[in-house]
Amino acid sequence: MKLLKLLPISLLLSVSYAHAQKIGSVDTVFKLIGPDHKIVVEAYDDPKVKGVTCYVSRAKTGGIKGGLGLAEDKAEASISCRQVGAISFDKPLKQQEEVFSQSLSILFKKLRIVRMVDVERNTLVYLTYSDKLIEGSPQNSVTAVPVDRQTPIPMK
Template sequence: MIYLLNFSKQIKFFIFILVLLFAFPLMAEPIGSVSTRFKFLGANDKIVVEAFDDPDIAGATCYLSRAKTGGIKGTVGVAEDTADAAIACRQVGPIELPEDVRNGKQDGEEVFKKSTSLLFKTLQVVRFYDPKRNVLIYLTYSDRIIEGSPKNSISTIPIMPWR
């Protein structure tokens, strides 16, 4: 009996962790959407526009547009969205680069991640810093555990004095 009680707690803990994993990537602010294909059952296929602020750099905001699959599968959250996405990033306030960004990784640093299927597929945004030109570069792409997509988009923010 005690083992069953512990097993129940383990299941609840596992579900809690799954909810956290899927909730945190959803920190983008929805801006709007347009329908691209009518579906008789469930939501239409859409292009959604979302905004997120760089978590490490105040004054840097990125706007993502991405495909969102509708239909019954999309409505219940089991559809796999395509790898199509675009990004535009802008300086929206004064930018002061933290030291760890100035000395950042060559491979970039993940600043945004969103699940685009029930399992294994994500849309990511990675930030790079080009010290020679004093520019932030944001790259968006989609990946899977086994096979990613070469579809990608980049945007840059030249760091300028803010008035």
């Protein structure tokens, strides 16, 4: 019963800045009851940088808990961001900003993607990691998207 009371809170906390588009998945462990454990690949378009998409692969827990949305997914994730069109900016960017966040458990564990700007090299750097309310994970992945020097990255 207490879990049902916490569910609306967890749904509010899982709101992300950008929506993930599921690209595909592969099963890693067969589960007799409930969905299999999987590795999922999702695409995120950077909401402030047109022409850049980040692809994230991560573990998704199956079984009964996973099927009910009660399982805590592992902290491991990998990221690869690419230029998929002409790069443009509607507004100046902050030096460092969280651009995506997705819940990995019913309470307080999130996968986060942070964009950093390497001004000297005119490059966008994306870092993915997970955190918890009490203790996060040092496991992370990083990727970079160089921007043509003729298109300077506008900074705040």
